Amino acid sequence: MKILVCISKTPDTTSKIAFTDGNKKFDEAGVQWIINPYDEWYSLVRAIELKEKDASVTIHLVTVGGADCDPIIRKALALGGDEAIRVNADSTDSYFIAAQIADVAKKGGYDLIFTGKEAIDYNGSSIGGMVAELVDAPYISLATLFELNGTTATITREIEGGEEVAEVSLPVVVSCQKGVAEQRIPNMRGIMAARTKPLQVVEPVAADNLTSVVNFELPPAKAGVKLVDADNVAELVRLLHEEAKVI
Amino acid sequence: MSVLIFVDQTENHIKKASYEVLTYGAQVAKQMGTTAEALVLGTVNDDLASLGKYGITKVHQVANESLNHVDSQLYAKVIAEAVTASGANVLIFSHNQTGKAVAARVAARLKAGIVTGACALPDTSNGFVVRKTVFSGKAYANVSINSPVKIISLNPNSYQTVAGQGTAEVSALNVPLDASKVKVTAVNKVSGEVPLTEADVVVSGGRGLKGPENWGVLLDLAKELHAATACSRPVGDAHWRPHHEHVGQTGVQVAPNLYIALGISGAIQHLAGVNRSKVIVVINKDPEAPFFKAADYGIVGDLFEVVPKLTEEIRKMKASA
Ligand SMILES: Cc1cc2nc3c(=O)[nH]c(=O)nc-3n(C[C@H](O)[C@H](O)[C@H](O)COP(=O)(O)OP(=O)(O)OC[C@H]3O[C@@H](n4cnc5c(N)ncnc54)[C@H](O)[C@@H]3O)c2cc1C
Numbered sequence: 001m002k003i004l005v006c007i008s009k010t011p012d013t014t015s016k017i018a019f020t021d022g023n024k025k026f027d028e029a030g031v032q033w034i035i036n037p038y039d040e041w042y043s044l045v046r047a048i049e050l051k052e053k054d055a056s057v058t059i060h061l062v063t064v065g066g067a068d069c070d071p072i073i074r075k076a077l078a079l080g081g082d083e084a085i086r087v088n089a090d091s092t093d094s095y096f097i098a099a100q101i102a103d104v105a106k107k108g109g110y111d112l113i114f115t116g117k118e119a120i121d122y123n124g125s126s127i128g129g130m131v132a133e134l135v136d137a138p139y140i141s142l143a144t145l146f147e148l149n150g151t152t153a154t155i156t157r158e159i160e161g162g163e164e165v166a167e168v169s170l171p172v173v174v175s176c177q178k179g180v181a182e183q184r185i186p187n188m189r190g191i192m193a194a195r196t197k198p199l200q201v202v203e204p205v206a207a208d209n210l211t212s213v214v215n216f217e218l219p220p221a222k223a224g225v226k227l228v229d230a231d232n233v234a235e236l237v238r239l240l241h242e243e244a245k246v247i
Numbered sequence: 248m249s250v251l252i253f254v255d256q257t258e259n260h261i262k263k264a265s266y267e268v269l270t271y272g273a274q275v276a277k278q279m280g281t282t283a284e285a286l287v288l289g290t291v292n293d294d295l296a297s298l299g300k301y302g303i304t305k306v307h308q309v310a311n312e313s314l315n316h317v318d319s320q321l322y323a324k325v326i327a328e329a330v331t332a333s334g335a336n337v338l339i340f341s342h343n344q345t346g347k348a349v350a351a352r353v354a355a356r357l358k359a360g361i362v363t364g365a366c367a368l369p370d371t372s373n374g375f376v377v378r379k380t381v382f383s384g385k386a387y388a389n390v391s392i393n394s395p396v397k398i399i400s401l402n403p404n405s406y407q408t409v410a411g412q413g414t415a416e417v418s419a420l421n422v423p424l425d426a427s428k429v430k431v432t433a434v435n436k437v438s439g440e441v442p443l444t445e446a447d448v449v450v451s452g453g454r455g456l457k458g459p460e461n462w463g464v465l466l467d468l469a470k471e472l473h474a475a476t477a478c479s480r481p482v483g484d485a486h487w488r489p490h491h492e493h494v495g496q497t498g499v500q501v502a503p504n505l506y507i508a509l510g511i512s513g514a515i516q517h518l519a520g521v522n523r524s525k526v527i528v529v530i531n532k533d534p535e536a537p538f539f540k541a542a543d544y545g546i547v548g549d550l551f552e553v554v555p556k557l558t559e560e561i562r563k564m565k566a567s568a
Binding site: 011013014017019037038041093094095098117120121122123124125126127128129130131132133134136137138139140141142144154157158159160161162163164165166167168169175178179208209210211212213214215216217218219222223225226227228229230233234236237238239240241244246247 | 363390430
C-alpha cells in the first residue's frame with residue numbers, strides 16, 4: 001500500500017501580506033514558512049494513522065518547488081513520511097504543478113493520493129482534481145472522514161448544506177479538510193529520523209503554464225467601525241436597515 | 248465561440264449560486280460579443296427555458312439520472328464533451344463544493360487555464376485577466392489565462408444576480424456515460440437550516456458564549472434573520488457546535504451580505520474566512536477586540552444582554568414594516 005501526500009509550502013497564517021516588485025511578487029521579508037495546514041494537519045496525519053494501523057503502508061511526500069522548500073519537507077518527514085520527492089520547479093500555474101505531481105504519481109504507482117483542500121496562499125483548490133484527471137482516477141474533494149477497508153475507501157465529503165458518504169475502490173485522489181485527522185506535533189525521534197530519510201530532487205517534466213499572475217492588489221482599507229451604544233440597540237437595527245440595507 | 252455556464256443542481260433544483268454564475272456568464276458573453284449558453288446535468292424539475300431571464304440563449308441538458316450525484320470523473324468527461332459540442336471558449340463554474348470537485352478536473356482534461364475563486368468580471372481589453380482572492384481574502388491576484396479555452400470558477404456571493412426577461416432554447420445533449428466508480432451510500436443534509444455558504448446573513452459565535460448551553464440567544468437571532476449559523480475554530484474544536492460551522496482560514500470561507508460576530512475576538516485566521524462579507528457587525532465586551540478593526544458596525548457590550556435586545560428590535564422593525 002503506497003500513499004502519496006502532496007505538500008506545499010505556505011506563509012504562516014499570521015504573516016503580513018504585502019507585495020514587492022511593482023506588486024508582482026509576494027513580499028517574503030520576515031515571513032515564516034509552514035507546511036500548508038490542510039496538507040499537514042489532515043492529509044499527512046491521516047496517512048500516518050493508516051501506516052500506524054498497517055505497517056506495510058509507505059508514505060511518500062511530493063512537493064513542487066525550489067530548494068527553499070526543503071525545511072518544510074524535512075518537517076513533514078519528521079511527522080512521519082518515509083521518503084520525499086521534490087520536483088525542482090517554480091510555478092504558480094496549477095496545471096503545471098499538477099502535471100509534475102501526476103508524473104510522480106504515475107511513476108510511483110500509488111494506491112492513494114492525498115492533497116489538502118486548498119493552499120492557504122493561492123487558494124486554488126485545484127491540484128487534487130487535476131492530478132486525478134491526469135492519472136484517470138476518481139477524485140473525492142473536501143473530505144471530512146476517510147476510512148479504509150482493504151482496497152475500498154469510505155469517504156465522507158462536504159456538499160452544500162450537508163455531507164455525502166461514498167465508497168470507492170483504490171486508487172483514488174482525496175482532498176482533505178477538518179475532520180479527517182487531528183493536528184500532531186513532531187517529536188524529537190521523528191526530527192532525528194527525518195535527517196536521514198531520502199529526499200530526492202527531480203527535474204520537472206515538460207508542461208505548459210496555462211495561467212500567469214499579472215499582479216497583486218491589497219483590498220482598500222475599511223472605512224472604520226461605527227460604534228453604537230449598548231443601550232441603543234434600536235439604532236443598530238435602524239442603521240442595518242436604512243443605511244447598510246442588509247436586513 | 249460562446250460562453251458556457253455550468254448550472255449546479257441539488258435534489259432536482261437549480262442552486263442559488265447557479266443564478267449568480269448565469270448572470271455573471273451572460274455579462275462575460277456580452278463583453279466578448281458572443282452568446283451565453285448553460286449546461287445542466289441530471290434531471291431537474293425547474294423550468295429550464297426560464298434561464299433565458301438571466302441572459303441565456305440556449306440550455307444544454309444531459310438529463311441522465313446517474314448525474315444527479317456529482318462524480319467528478321463522470322462530470323469532467325461530460326462537461327468537456329459539452330464544451331466541444333457547443334464550441335465554447337469560456338466555461339464558468341461557481342466555486343462552491345461542486346465547482347471545487349469538478350472545475351479543475353475539466354481544466355486538466357481540456358488543457359484549459361483556470362482561475363478559481365474569481366471575484367470580478369474578466370478584463371478582456373488586453374488578453375483575458377481574471378481577478379481572484381488570494382491569501383484567504385487578504386489580497387487579490389490578477390491572473391492572465393493564456394490557453395484557447397478559459398475556465399473561471401466564481402466565488403459565491405461576489406456578483407449581483409439580476410433576472411430580466413427572456414426564454415432560452417432547451418436542447419438535449421447526448422453524451423455516452425461510463426459507469427461511476429463512486430458509490431454514494433448516504434447523503435446527510437442538515438435539514439431546516441440555511442446552508443452556510445449560500446446564506447445572505449450569517450450569525451456566528453465564539454468562545455465568548457462560554458458554552459454550548461448558551462447558544463439559545465444566538466439561535467434566536469439567527470432565526471429572526473433567517474440566517475445561517477457559524478462559529479470560531481475553538482468552538483468547533485470543543486464540539487460546542489458541529490465542525491462544519493467553523494469559519495476561517497482553516498474552515499469554511501463565507502461572503503454573506505451580513506456577518507454578525509458574537510463573542511469572537513477577530514483573530515487574523517478567523518477574519519480570513521469572513522473578510523469578504525459585505526457588512527460585518529461585531530458584538531464584543533472588549534473594546535480592544537481586533538474584530539472591531541474589521542467591522543462596519545459594532546457594539547461594545549455583554550452579548551448576553553445585547554443580543555436578546557437586538558433580536559427583539561429586529562422583530563419590532565419587521566412587524567412595523
Ligand atoms: C494555523 C491556524 C489556523 C487557524 N484557523 C482558524 C479558523 O479557521 N477560524 C478561527 O475562528 N480560528 C482559527 N484559528 C484560531 C484563532 O487564532 C483564534 O484562536 C480563534 O479564532 C479565537 O476564537 P474566539 O474568538 O472564539 O475566542 P477568543 O479569542 O477567546 O475570543 C473570545 C471573545 O469573546 C469576547 N467575550 C467574552 N465574553 C463575552 C461576553 N459576555 N459578551 C461579549 N463578548 C464576550 C472576548 O472579549 C473575546 O474577544 C487558527 C489558528 C491557527 C494558529
